[in-house]
Amino acid sequence: MxxxxxxxxxxxxxxxxxxxxxxxxxxxxxxxxxxxxxxxxxxxxxxxxxxxxxxxxxxxxxxxxxxxxxxxxxxxxxxxxxxxxxxxxxxxxxxxxxxxxxxxxxxxxxxxxxxxxxxxxxxxxxxxxxxxxxxxxxxxxxxxxxxxxLIEPLSCVVNGSRSVRIGLGDRVVIFGAGPIGLFHVMLARNAGASLAAVVEAMPHRLEAAAAFGADLCIDAREGDVVERILAATDGEGADAAITACSVASVQQQALELLAPLGRVCLFGGLPKGASAAPLDTNLIHYKNLVVTGMTGGAPADFRCALNLTVSGRIxxxxxxxxxxxxxxxxxxxxxxxxxxxxxxxxxxxx
Ligand SMILES: [Zn+2]
Ligand SMILES: [Zn+2]
CATH class of the missing domain: 3.90.180.10 (Medium-chain alcohol dehydrogenases, catalytic domain)
Known part of the structure; x- marks a missing residue:
């Protein structure tokens, strides 16, 4: 074969x-x-x-x-x-x-x-x-x-999305609009987010994010991402952020754009050596942020993703x-x- x-x-x-x-x-x-x-x-x-x-x-x-x-x-x-x-x-x-x-x-x-x-x-x-x-x-x-x-990649996104506990009315920022980022957009909307913003540098992926229902699509190459999110959230910042890409600098941006008590999931791993990029951990300290990560999905996440797929919800x-x-x-x-x-x-x- x-x-x-x-x-x-x-x-x-x-x-x-x-x-x-x-x-x-x-x-x-x-x-x-x-x-x-x-x-x-x-x-x-x-x-x-x-x-x-x-x-x-x-x-x-x-x-x-x-x-x-x-x-x-x-x-x-x-x-x-x-x-x-x-x-x-x-x-x-x-x-x-x-x-x-x-x-x-x-x-x-x-x-x-x-x-x-x-x-x-x-x-x-x-x-x-x-x-x-x-x-x-x-x-x-x-x-x-x-x-x-595609249930398997969705199961990993279920695992990551769950870790930042997106709830009704939350304002959510997703870095990266590859397949994983787009799944995150769908799950955030499904969970009742009032804003699903996507940050992405590739034009065709920004278009995809809009087609998938992102409320705000930010071109990472233009302007200040943190300012754009603050402007879109009445200066308050986002409730949750997910880094669905392997770019070290967005991890710091995610900490900056979160509101106090915000949650961030470092979903995408970084290439070897890139994790040396500095993070201002005082942002975590003074804003009482929750920082999580995840890798893969468990059988329970797979069952959850299966149900979301079979029901047609996703x-x-x-x-x-x-x-x-x-x-x-x-x-x-x-x-x-x-x-x-x-x-x-x-x-x-x-
Ligand atoms: Zn995979
Ligand atoms: Zn074991």
Whole structure:
């Protein structure tokens, strides 16, 4: 089968690899749709610290598919033909974070497309540990494969959005209008924010933010972002800010534009070394700010994102800009690495 493979030390290639073998606790899943994430691109560009030189992994952790073959111990629960979604992180099962059902916080987590074979391929093996940890969910009829493939990134945004507790009437600032920033706009509006402002430097992304219902779109290249937010909030500042980008300077801006008791989620990580950018922590002290961060999503966040998607409350497919058949996965990665468009979805061979 065709697969997008990353080899630590050598890089990305499109390969013909064997269809995965499964054990009695596993599922063989025919991938119906998968999406390329910034994390996949970071692995391609910088490698993965969980891999050692020469390790090969099939990329892709945002996916859905139907059970092609179930291991003997799973057949009763996940019969052939059932469509599933998978929260991609697998915890060790022994640590405190795992005991709290937060495999995304486990120091020894494994994940599809990171250090076990992922879903940018025709088939993926869903390992028994995923099922054991409640990370594999049957999907109801009516959710399209491409929507199902985007539940995972939405689950991470659910996790981040929850951490800043957006409430009715809150004024919210979101830095970055890539797919993640746009999901944050949708969730903030859904949570009852009275202002969803977006700060972004790329013109096509600013346009997207407006189309997604941002009330105020600020071009980061023009004027003073903090002043613009103060002007839009009667000089009071914002209740919540989310940095959905990997730009160090916006973290300081977020602290400056928050009202007293404001909350900020540092959603986007920074490239190595960039976290040396200074933060004025007196802003946190004197304004009693709450500073949070997050990485990934837990199975509970995945279920929440699944419900939001299935109910139609959030239409995740609106962030899709490109669709490629899996046979053209190389071209899809080229486009993603060029930074074109928004979300790129790979469609499985039926
Ligand atoms: Zn992702
Ligand atoms: Zn653990």
């Amino acid at each position: 065709i697969a997008a493979v990353f080899e630590q030390g050598s890089g990305f290639s499109v390969c013909d690899v064997p269809i995965p073998e499964i054990g009695p606790d596993d599922l063989l899943v025919r991938v119906e749709a998968s999406a390329i994430c910034g994390t996949d691109l970071r692995v391609v560009k910088n490698g993965q610290r969980k891999l050692t030189n020469g390790d090969r992994v099939v990329l892709g952790h945002e996916f859905t598919g139907v059970v092609e073959k179930a291991g003997a111990r799973q057949a009763a629960h996940f019969p052939e033909g059932v469509r599933i979604g998978v929260a991609p992180n697998i915890g060790c099962g022994r640590c405190r974070m795992c005991a709290m059902a937060l495999p995304n916080m486990c120091p020894d987590y494994r994940a599809y497309g990171i250090n076990i074979d992922g879903a940018h391929a025709e088939y993926v093996r869903v390992v028994g540990d995923s099922i054991q940890q409640g990370s594999v969910m049957r999907l109801p009829e009516g959710v399209s494969p491409e929507a199902a493939a 239409d995740v497919t609106r962030v899709i800009s490109h669709r490629y058949p899996i046979a053209e996965v190389g071209a899809a990665y080229d486009a993603a690495l060029r930074g074109e468009g928004m979300k790129i979805v790979l469609e499985g061979s039926a």
